[in-house]
Amino acid sequence: MTAYVERGPKIPPGTWEFDWVSSVVAEVAAYAERPSHWNGELYEQTGPAAGRYHRDGGLTISRAHVLEPARPAYTSGHSLTSDEAFAAAGATQLMVFQARLSLSEFGDDGEPGATALSSLEDQVLELAFAERFTQRYAGWVAEKLTDQALPMHSGAPAYPAYTTATEQFLRPLSATTGIAPGQLRDLVERTERTQRFAVIADRVLDHHLGGLVPDAHRSELRQYLSAPLRRRLRDLATDEHRRLVEPGWELIWGSQSAEFDGNLHAVTTHYTSWSAAHPGEQPPALPNRVLAREEDDQRGEWSSGTRDLGTAELQKFLGSYTGASPHTRRRDGIHPDNVVRFRSPEVE
Known part of the structure; x- marks a missing residue:
């Protein structure tokens, strides 16, 4: 199994990391007017990838590339340096991208005529859709969750x-x-x-x-x-x-x-x-x-x-988007209501 697919330590509810990720997912779903299919399971992403939305509904997010760079911008009372602002902007965009991926249902690629989830054409469409959404809405998501001005240039x-x-x-x-x-x-x-x-x-x-x-x-x-x-x-x-x-x-x-x-x-x-x-x-x-x-x-x-x-x-x-994993979508189509509003912690 590659480093892209491995899941690191679980991040439990009630932590700053879980609340922030959950809040970004909630804002992304609200802007898209579509529900997220994240199952509420959050793990640290290992290796060089920023994160991955898994077929079982779980999310893995990199602490080094996303969570740690984002935290200063979403901490009340902290004055951002220029470097911190740029790092937080990039981390927010990476998180919005992963949250957008959680809006799409995978489906069953074993059905006749279905498109294989490992195929290039599936990946092209999904990554292009997520890219387009991120460039349009990442700045608005950041504005909803922090008073800090982040340089969210589309680039x-x-x-x-x-x-x-x-x-x-x-x-x-x-x-x-x-x-x-x-x-x-x-x-x-x-x-x-x-x-x-x-x-x-x-x-x-x-x-x-x-x-x-x-x-x-x-x-x-x-x-x-x-x-x-x-x-x-x-x-x-x-x-x-x-x-x-x-x-x-x-x-x-x-x-x-x-x-x-x-x-x-x-x-x-x-x-x-x-x-x-x-x-x-x-x-x-x-x-x-x-x-x-x-x-x-x-x-x-x-x-x-x-x-x-x-x-x-x-x-x-x-x-990180191509690893094979089993289909575990719930047959009843119901997904848990697991997104909570983000509360910015005070500076410790």
Whole structure:
């Protein structure tokens, strides 16, 4: 097990560290208007990582990189030095980022057509969403929890390839799904991580075909349409990363777009043609010979022999976000009310 995944000593409720983390999580959830799925378990993060939100709902936060640098700014009566202010600002942003990750439900990647939680496309979307939220709201969270002025400059994104790729991925899908870009982003961000590409596919089907697709056909069509979407985002992220690190690299974003458009054309032609020729009759499923081509592509796309080098390079940068751990989401969907308001301690 790597240092990124190991959990250090448990941080109990009633301590300054627990109250501050809990308060940041509460503010992040309030600004996002979404509940956090943090289970109330807090541990010290070991190794070089700032922190990690685990699949069982626990949080590990670095004492050296987050908790200790943040404390002076959230201690009543303490006058910050310039260095302390900058350190506290960075620590707050790191904590807001982890708190934002706790808003997303993981889902079950064992379901048919689900996106694997260890996949690059899942990580790209989630880290880009968390990055965007942190840059927008970290300053407001700090203002709610301390009277100290912190230099919360947005600066360059920590995941520039991911944020750019996500925008390039979602923007053209607005027209394809028939909803505004902001609404599409919000829909995808609020969906379980394993089902984000499936929900896009569902909106595409609804927009283009309405009620022409029987419910019994939906599962296969979600896979048929979402697979090229996943590959498109992987290629966007890989190309954008190479553009940043390899001067002169030419982007090839159009290839996967054409693949998705071809799949969509096959679906719309099948169902609209049948409806025109046989009004009111139940259409047959998309022919197996068409679906089989996509299934073959899916089986080969993550094999070790064909995996793209740029994709492998990108996954090295995921660090603390890529460790495998078991699914322990509660089946009843209920999460404990464990966030408490932060009380700033007096200087000892």
